[in-house]
Structures are given as C-alpha cells and as structure tokens.
Amino acid sequence: MAKKLIHIVGGGFNQLELVKTAKRLGLAVLVTDCFANPPCKEFADFFEQVDTTNKELTLEVAKKHKINYVTSDQTDVAMPTVAYVAEMLGLKGTGYQTSLNFTNKYIMRKALGSALASNIPENYFFDEVSAATNFCEGLADVDNYLVKPINSQGSKGVSRLSKDYKRLIKTAFDESKERGVMIEKFIGGFEFSVEAFVNEGEVHNLTLTKKYHYASNPCIDERNTYLGDIDLDLEKEIFALNSKIIKHLGLSFGSTHAEYKVDKNKIYLIEIAARGAGGSIASHIIPYLTGFNPTEALIRQLMGEKITIKYSDYKQKYASLRFFNFTPGIVKKLYKDEALIKTALVFNFDIKEGDTIKVVRDSRDRPGYFVVAGEDRDYVLKQEKMLLSSIRVEYC
Secondary structure: OOOOEEEEEOOOHHHHHHHHHHHHOOOEEEEEEOOOOOHHHHHOOEEEEOOOOOHHHHHHHHHHHOOOEEEOOOOHHHHHHHHHHHHHHOOOOOOHHHHHHHHOHHHHHHHHHHHHHHHOOOEEEEOOHHHHHHHHHOOOOHHHEEEEEOOOOOOOOOEEOOOOHHHHHHHHHHHOOOOOEEEEEOOOOEEEEEEEEEEOOEEEEEEEEEEEEEOOEEEEEEEEEEOOOOOHHHHHHHHHHHHHHHHHHOOOOEEEEEEEEEEOOEEEEEEEEOOOOOOOHHHHHHHHHHOOOHHHHHHHHHOOOOOOOOOOOHHHOEEEEEEOOOOOEEEEEEEEOHHHHOOOOEEEEOOOOOOEEOOOOOHHHOOEEEEEEEOOHHHHHHHHHHHOOOEEEEEO
16 A cells, blocks of 8 residues: 655744654655755655745645645744645645734734734834835834744844845845735843643743843844753743734634743744754754653644644753854854764754855854753753863864
C-alpha cells in the first residue's frame, strides 16, 4: 500500500523536525520552497520549487501530487497558503479566514475588536507610504511609535521609529510587498512569549518565555530564557489572556506562538501566530521542558487521530536560547570549540569565512544560535556563558 503524502510548505532549517517527524510516522513528504536547495530538500520524497506565498501555484502542485495532508510550522507567511490549499482540497485545516486572523496584523486587531481593546497597543493601519509618513509628521513623539508590516515574519521591516522614519516606513512597506503597515505605540516593560497547543478547541498553555533584545533593534530577540524566574501570578494572567485570544480568533487545533509586553502591570498583545515558535523552541525546547511534542501532535491531528495532551510543568527544568551577537565586519577566520558545541541541545551557526557580519536589524542578520538545557539552573547559566565563547571570529 502506498504511503499517504503530506505536503509541507516551506523547506527551511526550522522545518526539518517537521519533515523528519512526518517520515518517522510513516508518511511520504512533499516539500515546496522558494529556494532551489533548502535544508529540507534532502529529506523529502518529492520537492518542487514554489514560492510559499503563491497560493494558486502551491495548490497546482498539491493537486499534481495528490496530497493527503498539508501543513507548515514556524513560518508565518506560509500559513495562509496552507489554509487555502486545505480548504480548496477539502483537507483538515484552520480555515483561510482564521489563518489571516493570525498572520495579518491589521485583520488580527480588527478580529479582536472591542472585546480585547484594552490589551492591544494604540495602532493605525496605512496602505500607502505617503499616508503613513504624513501621519508621522504630525507626531510630536514619533520615537514612541514603531512600524511593522502587516504580514511579515522574523521582525522583518519592524523598527522603532526615529527622525529617519521615512526610510523605516518605506522599508516596512517593501517587506509587506506593498500590502500595508501598522504604526503602533511602542510598549515598554518586559516581553514574554507563550507557546500553546490547541486540541479540539481546548487551549493548553505549555511554556512562558522571558525575552531579551538586541541593542541595535528592541524588536529582535537576542535571548529567550526558561529559568523559573517569572512571577506565578503574572504567568497565570498571561496564560488566561492567551487562551481568551486564541479562542476569540477561532483556532481549533495546532500550535500557537504569542508575544506579550507587560508595562505597569498591564498586559499587551504584540502579536500571535498559529504555528510553532522558531529558534528550535517548538521542535526541541518544548519537548525537553514538558515531555510534549507539538510537532508530532500536529501531524497526528492532521491524520485524524484522536490525541490526548499530556505535559509536565515546564518550570521543573531549565533552558536558554541565545542568538550570537558579533562585532560587524568581514570574517577572515573562524575558530570553533567542537567539544563545547556538542554540549548544546541545538547549535545552528550560519557564518563562514569570507562572509560579512552585519549589525542586527532583523532576523536575517542574526548569525546563528544555540540552545542549552538541563535540570540544574546554574548549569544552564554556566553552559550558556561558555557556549558564547565556542565561536571566535578573526576579522579581515
């Protein structure tokens, strides 16, 4: 009997665990990606080069291969395409409109409406560059706002505004493929993210992450920690709000990744996505901390299996996700401590000799990351510090 075929939209590094899990569960895998040789290609049974945002061409390929299931993970821009293909072929999916609730920041805020208005930062939508720049010209405190594309991922085009707001707005429009931007009040305070999993409409909040940012862009993560240092009452409040938002936006199954800011005891939703978190959070950190594998659970949901959600309290173990932050310049030589690198739960380093390390402005500029985890908090902190020194760069 031929294996059933799952279509995975997007073949980047963060999709590898999804592909490998599908294969482990006995499925054949079709991968589509905009690049000719993405990391997932070598593990797929079938591959086609298709832009993940091209709904119609992706649908054509899905029909050609006669797929049985379709999904993606850790990539926002693919989620509407996945939902559209599923809807057109009568397969299990979130629904196209629901996918927009979780990927289009303007639609997201409209869908939440007055019911959750107090938990959403002051925001304005613009579909023309001139209208956005004119709005900023009338602001006395433009640096208290940020601009973000309505439909990007990895904080591409997201910036806190400054006197250079015209260029920043234009960049955000370019990243949105001219579909529009949000200008939003910048919320101070601390940032957290919630990883949750939805099964038959019930929300299971799995972990709460404490987030730290690059000095070069306060919208880009440099460090995510799970160190048992978050107030339990605050955790309870954020989890309750997260469940309310997910239900309000209409998601009935699968992973979610949400980001919140807490300022003066007020919790604000920054954004929420109907997919797993990148940086190996969904694929490695959550399974390590909780014993629950959201990647496998998602595939089993698509296969029509009735699943039971069981997980341990994530605070019984510890972990840290750390992105590298090197001095900008051209790399002449790299020195790696391979023995130290092997102690990491995950190690992903993208730089090679001859490359140029840039100032981190968005996720594409980050040179790589590692995850360290353990049952002892002090061990995790020590290993994190040591792994930061596992790569030494000599510049030209």
